[in-house]
Amino acid sequence: MIARSHVTLEDVAQLANVSLATASRALNGTTKVRDDLRDRVLAAATDLEYTPNVHAQALAGASRKAVGVVCHDAGDPYFASVIRGVLRVADRNGLLVMLVNTFRDPEKEVAAVSVLRSQRASAILLAGSAFEDKAWERALAAELDPYRRGGGQVGVLTRHRTLKADSVQPENRTGAKALAEALVRLGHRRFAVLTGPRTMTTVLDRLSGFREGLSEGGIELSERDVFEGDFDRDGGYAAARALLAAGHRASCVFAVNDQMALGAMSALREAGRSVPDDISVAGFDDIPVSRDLNPSLTTVALPLEELGEQMLDLALSGTRTGRSRVRRVAAEVVLRDSTAKVRRRR
Template sequence: MIARSHVTLEDVAQVASVSLATASRVLNGTTNVREDLRERVLAAATDLDYTPNVHAQALAGAALRTVGVVCHDLGDPYFAAVVRGVLRAADRNGLLVLLTDTFRDPDKEIAAVSTLRSQRASVILLAGSAFEDRAWERALAAELEPYRRGGGQVAVLGRHRNLKADSVRPENRAGAKALADALLGLGHRRFAVLTGPRTMTTVLDRITGFAEGLAGAGIELSERDVFEGAFSRDGGHAAATELVAAKHRATCVFAVNDQMALGAMTALREAGHSIPGDVSVAGFGDIPVARDLGPALTTVALPLEELGEQALELALSGGRGGRSRVRRVAGEVVLRESTARTRRRR
């Protein structure tokens, strides 16, 4: 039994047997919801004595303009740095920032956007990868297009294929290709890739770019060279553990983000491998801790705080002509002590 004083929107959605996004749309007054679903949600809310967050609703009606940031993982130093940039730009513009963490759950992302619409946020920023999911794309567009038509401003960080929104796009594909070129320049010819879920556009772009760089040297990246885990430190640890168990002969391991690289380095050491003596390791993003590791992490450096600042400034600067604007941000390969020159093996 759910305690009445702790009833959440998730509880309402569960009792009504609908998604979090649907429950949010019903309770926020959105009209494009099937009548049978609407009735189930309202009945569940009544039975559970659900009360919306009055403080949040008060903020929505206040004179102070707000920007809602929908973030994939606030515990990830990558996103923490991006959000610092948003906060800095918001402070300059007199904006209050509302943060929400989706934990990389597509349904939670839709629900967060719906809630921010209902609170009449002046700006909505999506700080995280898109998903290769047409149903998610349609649901997100159904929330954001009416919001934009009503005067709301939207910006996204990353490549969102079919979304009409201004975007700041890190050059993930080009950066990964440049990293492959640099690692090839150190003499490496046997590679493994530790990847997050390939349902995310950021992951796909980085794998594709890295494979293109290797292909330019006549090296094919096969499925046997790719080990998938969660897009996190623990995911990198699990993927590297799998790599070790498979007795992969890579001289260099590329993790598609720095958090995965951190976990991979721990797993490789636990298996008795020295870095970079036995195997080199590289990441992507240049989170603040990357340069302080022992050994410091080779990576593709992105100006993380600047990404957040640019996304908010882009949204605030207008874009009323109906055309989405794109700002591309290049990464820079930074070779550090986690990678070393290797002798070619027969």
């Protein structure tokens, strides 16, 4: 038996054997509903002593033309650029954007989606890597599946293994592979990789792509060559310090995002290592500051604002076929001053 103080509109819809949308229309009286359906909904509401939350209704009405964006870190230049793209499309469509920052916490991400569902956002965008966590996948699906059945649109950025949603997927793996091949052509044979947590699909895809590119050049990347840290500037700094402490003899370091590469360059500079004379450094993403560094950063460029634009555009053009659509976005290797050719000893 449902406690009267916790009766929801979903409970009313279930008892009346109608959709959530029909129950809502029958109770708010704003659109025409068949008489027999309205009678069933009203009877169910009476039986359950359902009382609409006036504040929630007002909030929901205000947010019908709103989209929710759930991102890992709005202060990260990568996400800032993606969000700018979302905002541009939202502005063209007269939409308000509600932004939630999760700090790469899977539980916070699920909670954020739950809140946006309650606000009746017309679309929910997940602007960040998926987690390799089955409990997180189940919890997220439990929030998003009924949201989609109720007419909500979902768009995600990057690869999500099991989530049923339209997605914009940067070519993380093939971009990292192409970078490895370009660095091998510069003569590098000893590599180290600085990664974020390998519970994230973006990290896994970039690491595996880079390893594949080296392998095709006859170079093995072992676990002793991989140093893990947080997926940000401080994580790159700490991972580079660990590399130095281990006495690793890499001629080139690949950081799986530009923020980590920035931190690594600071750590190397503090240790008296010159980039690229003593060691080359490469990143991934091409955040705006990459080209303005001294030396400028070799990286794999993604059209960051376009990723945000395409994510919202895909959600707004959602179909009812039940099939998830994928838009793949190419990545381009950009060689700059932080990497140099290896000079052979005579």
